[in-house]
Amino acid sequence: MIKKKGILFVLSGPSGVGKGTIKEALLNTMDDICLSISATTRQPRSCEIHGEDYFFVEENEFKDMIQSDKLLEWADVYANRYGTPRDFVLENLHKGLDVLLEIDIQGALQVKSKMPEAVFIFLSPPNLEELARRLCNRGQDSEESIDLRLATCEAEMAHIKYYNYVVINNRIDEAVEKVRSIIQAERCKLNNLSLG
Amino acid sequence: MIKKKGILFVLSGPSGVGKGTIKEALLNTMDDICLSISATTRQPRSCEIHGEDYFFVEENEFKDMIQSDKLLEWADVYANRYGTPRDFVLENLHKGLDVLLEIDIQGALQVKSKMPEAVFIFLSPPNLEELARRLCNRGQDSEESIDLRLATCEAEMAHIKYYNYVVINNRIDEAVEKVRSIIQAERCKLNNLSLG
Numbered sequence: 001m002i003k004k005k006g007i008l009f010v011l012s013g014p015s016g017v018g019k020g021t022i023k024e025a026l027l028n029t030m031d032d033i034c035l036s037i038s039a040t041t042r043q044p045r046s047c048e049i050h051g052e053d054y055f056f057v058e059e060n061e062f063k064d065m066i067q068s069d070k071l072l073e074w075a076d077v078y079a080n081r082y083g084t085p086r087d088f089v090l091e092n093l094h095k096g097l098d099v100l101l102e103i104d105i106q107g108a109l110q111v112k113s114k115m116p117e118a119v120f121i122f123l124s125p126p127n128l129e130e131l132a133r134r135l136c137n138r139g140q141d142s143e144e145s146i147d148l149r150l151a152t153c154e155a156e157m158a159h160i161k162y163y164n165y166v167v168i169n170n171r172i173d174e175a176v177e178k179v180r181s182i183i184q185a186e187r188c189k190l191n192n193l194s195l196g
Numbered sequence: 197m198i199k200k201k202g203i204l205f206v207l208s209g210p211s212g213v214g215k216g217t218i219k220e221a222l223l224n225t226m227d228d229i230c231l232s233i234s235a236t237t238r239q240p241r242s243c244e245i246h247g248e249d250y251f252f253v254e255e256n257e258f259k260d261m262i263q264s265d266k267l268l269e270w271a272d273v274y275a276n277r278y279g280t281p282r283d284f285v286l287e288n289l290h291k292g293l294d295v296l297l298e299i300d301i302q303g304a305l306q307v308k309s310k311m312p313e314a315v316f317i318f319l320s321p322p323n324l325e326e327l328a329r330r331l332c333n334r335g336q337d338s339e340e341s342i343d344l345r346l347a348t349c350e351a352e353m354a355h356i357k358y359y360n361y362v363v364i365n366n367r368i369d370e371a372v373e374k375v376r377s378i379i380q381a382e383r384c385k386l387n388n389l390s391l392g
Contacts (some may be wrong), residue, residue: 050259051392070333109351121384125233136356142226160386161386163386164385164386165381165384165385166384166386166389167384177229177380178380178381178384180377181376181377181378181381182377182380182381182384183381183383184374184377184378184381185361185374185377185378185381188317188362188363188374188377188378189360189361190318190356190357190359190361190362193362
């Protein structure tokens with residue numbers, strides 16, 4: 001009898017590379033992977049549900065989670081705090097379910113230090129010119145902000161060595177197919193199976 | 197610029213598990229992997245081409261290949277000898293091409309000792325009962341021979357620990373898809389890419 005362990009897949013990469021799009025496409029085609037849910041101190045929007053979209057917590061609660069090492073990673077974004085609750089991830093892994101975490105590079109490096117056995121996938125732009133084009137096209141960012149993102153991206157590429165896999169997001173459907181293959185292959189790895 | 201190294205994929209498993217079927221299906225759907233070509237001392241059949249179906253060699257030549265370590269593995273099958281020429285594999289890998297080698301478990305273990313960096317995929321029957329059913333159905337084997345194969349299979353399963361991946365051949369299309377995913381994923385592995 002062969003039983004599969006749950007695996008944490010960390011999908012990461014520079015800002016603007018298309019992490020969110022790839023994640024959505026994956027979730028639409030795979031019903032056997034669950035998404036990690038973040039904790040945040042920001043106010044819920046009217047349509048958001050606690051425990052589905054986010055775990056909404058008070059500032060004090062968030063501080064406690066940091067101090068008792070209950071977050072795999074966390075960051076302050078403007079006045080709000082965001083983090084990845086360790087228990088939610090571990091509970092699913094223990095059930096044999098795979099968990100997907102989409103996160104920026106700084107967050108991924110924090111997760112790596114706490115769960116080095118997770119599978120780290122670096123989503124890379126084909127090149128910096130293409131990333132610049134995408135950031136311009138999405139029209140959310142000022143020229144100054146785009147310059148900053150490009151400089152950051154160049155620096156962040158140095159962290160690629162901490163990842164297990166590199167997927168170049170040239171065409172979305174091909175990139176999704178590659179990430180799906182990585183998930184499928186990891187499920188067949190001897191290390192991720194318990195035999196007996 | 198990201199360049200891919202060539203990878204040797206070793207598809208192996210007990211006799212009767214369906215290695216040949218999976219290999220054919222893979223080659224039909226993937227045009228970017230080349231099949232390893234065996235050397236043999238047996239006479240070519242009329243339709244067979246040297247360097248395509250086999251490398252047909254004389255007994256003396258085969259002995260030389262063994263002695264000069266030019267075979268990744270070899271075995272005697274009745275009066276004939278079969279082996280995997282190392283040079284053919286290495287030449288393709290150096291070109292950046294991936295090579296597929298379909299082989300029995302004893303052969304795979306020999307390859308493992310010479311090229312531990314290859315990717316070893318163990319094709320497993322869902323269970324021994326199912327393997328027995330398949331061996332009976334293909335009608336090539338006597339009852340005695342089937343008993344022997346089943347006993348061998350049970351012993352061979354102990355070698356699963358030397359493999360990187362396990363694919364259970366329950367349904368052929370699913371097994372092919374898993375092997376394809378493994379090939380695809382390995383191509384995205386940081387270790388198999390040269391960055392710079």
